[in-house]
Amino acid sequence: MHKRLSLDEYRDGILAGNRVILSRAITLIESHLPQDKTLAQNLVEQLLPNTGNSIRIGITGVPGVGKSTFIEAFGKSITAENRKIAVLAIDPTSQITKGSIMGDKTRMEELAHNPLAYIRPTPAGDSLGGVANKTRETILLCEAAGFEIIIVETVGVGQSETLVKSMVDFFLLLMLAGAGDELQGIKRGIIEMADAIAITKADGNNLQASKNARLEYLHALHLYPSGINNWQTPVMTCSAINNKGINEIWETIQSYIKKMKLSGFLEQNRQQQNIEWLYTFIRQTLENDFFNNSVVIEKFAGIKEKISSGKMLPIHGAKELLKYAKSAD
Numbered sequence: 140m141h142k143r144l145s146l147d148e149y150r151d152g153i154l155a156g157n158r159v160i161l162s163r164a165i166t167l168i169e170s171h172l173p174q175d176k177t178l179a180q181n182l183v184e185q186l187l188p189n190t191g192n193s194i195r196i197g198i199t200g201v202p203g204v205g206k207s208t209f210i211e212a213f214g215k216s217i218t219a220e221n222r223k224i225a226v227l228a229i230d231p232t233s234q235i236t237k238g239s240i241m242g243d244k245t246r247m248e249e250l251a252h253n254p255l256a257y258i259r260p261t262p263a264g265d266s267l268g269g270v271a272n273k274t275r276e277t278i279l280l281c282e283a284a285g286f287e288i289i290i291v292e293t294v295g296v297g298q299s300e301t302l303v304k305s306m307v308d309f310f311l312l313l314m315l316a317g318a319g320d321e322l323q324g325i326k327r328g329i330i331e332m333a334d335a336i337a338i339t340k341a342d343g344n345n346l347q348a349s350k351n352a353r354l355e356y357l358h359a360l361h362l363y364p365s366g367i368n369n370w371q372t373p374v375m376t377c378s379a380i381n382n383k384g385i386n387e388i389w390e391t392i393q394s395y396i397k398k399m400k401l402s403g404f405l406e407q408n409r410q411q412q413n414i415e416w417l418y419t420f421i422r423q424t425l426e427n428d429f430f431n432n433s434v435v436i437e438k439f440a441g442i443k444e445k446i447s448s449g450k451m452l453p454i455h456g457a458k459e460l461l462k463y464a465k466s467a468d
């Protein structure tokens with residue numbers, strides 16, 4: 140176990156783009172020790188003036204859609220421009236398996252060895268909300284360390300997309316041709332969240348099917364009105380293994396960012412995301428304080444018993460417990 144550095148040492152190291160110190164600071168963010176968390180939060184706050192300068196991109200899709208292969212190819216395009224890219228993951232499975240299907244080391248191997256790229260897997264064993272908070276703070280640290288493009292990747296299972304959407308500027312949905320929407324677990328809401336849809340693996344025998352799928356999604360999207368940002372979601376095809384369509388997607392993202400900066404939407408969206416983050420923290424803190432309250436813990440079993448045996452209404456049980464929590468403050 141490393142010795143903890145001082146706040147100044149972390150700050151200076153990150154501002155100098157020192158990756159070892161960046162990694163150690165992220166470990167601090169991921170720590171469950173209260174003193175680590177406090178130090179990490181103070182560090183992130185100190186670095187706030189040096190944040191906000193990246194393009195934050197969310198990428199989602201079902202397992203096997205080709206996310207890591209895509210990010211590898213995409214990352215190569217970015218690093219070829221001599222720009223720095225960080226890849227973070229929100230893995231909704233990690234809390235169940237205590238491991239991580241996304242965090243295994245063989246993913247994005249080439250990119251992982253590129254000095255302009257930084258890849259950080261999800262901490263295992265955390266709640267989805269907990270991981271999301273840590274990812275938000277990690278985004279800020281990576282920005283302070285000079286990363287210009289930050290990718291937040293998640294497996295498409297529902298809730299995790301909403302969380303990723305709430306912390307990025309651009310949300311890219313990867314889809315497979317030929318697999319029905321149901322099969323891909325894609326709900327209407329997810330399609331509506333996308334700023335672009337890319338049909339992956341548009342190569343070989345799959346090329347025609349990908350083109351057809353593109354037209355189908357384009358058609359489906361026309362049924363939705365464009366949002367307040369006045370952006371028509373493009374549907375594109377790509378092949379990560381043939382490096383086709385990857386640059387076009389990157390150009391689309393850059394053109395989106397340019398437009399949204401000009402219209403003021405980008406800034407407005409980030410401000411709103413920060414306010415949402417505030418509310419999330421308040422809710423989480425209240426909930427944690429409540430469930431960790433010693434009187435609540437002591438009385439909980441008895442109240443649960445009354446409710447499950449039908450002697451008490453849940454609303455009355457909740458009120459009673461909330462009263463205990465308050466009086467024990």
Ligand code: GDP
Pocket residue numbers: 200201202203204205206207208209339340341342343377378379380381
């Ligand atoms: P993830 O689970 O979404 O990260 O998907 P992976 O990137 O691991 O890809 C799943 C499988 O699809 C792997 O066997 C890849 O080799 C394959 N794959 C990924 N991208 C492409 C592509 O552009 N074309 C083809 N033909 N296969 C691909």
